[in-house]
Amino acid sequence: MYNSTISTADRTTHVKIVAISLVASIAVLLVGMTARNTTATDTTARVQVAGPPVKAGKPVAISHGDATVIR
Numbered sequence: 312m313y314n315s316t317i318s319t320a321d322r323t324t325h326v327k328i329v330a331i332s333l334v335a336s337i338a339v340l341l342v343g344m345t346a347r348n349t350t351a352t353d354t355t356a357r358v359q360v361a362g363p364p365v366k367a368g369k370p371v372a373i374s375h376g377d378a379t380v381i382r
Contacts, residue, residue, distance in 0.1 A: 313319040317328075 314321065314324045317325075320328075
């Protein structure tokens, strides 16, 4: 058979292409999983509080009357 193009390739060539792409995708997945940083200090969020809590004040309405309207 003519295995120079994907449309004229025989069945074994297609199986080889699928197998190689499957192995390559598994390799990329494994490299990504092992390259992950899993230290305990990086994975937990820590909140440090200093000073008294801030209480909310009165509500404030803000409006702008000098906006330019383009129509």
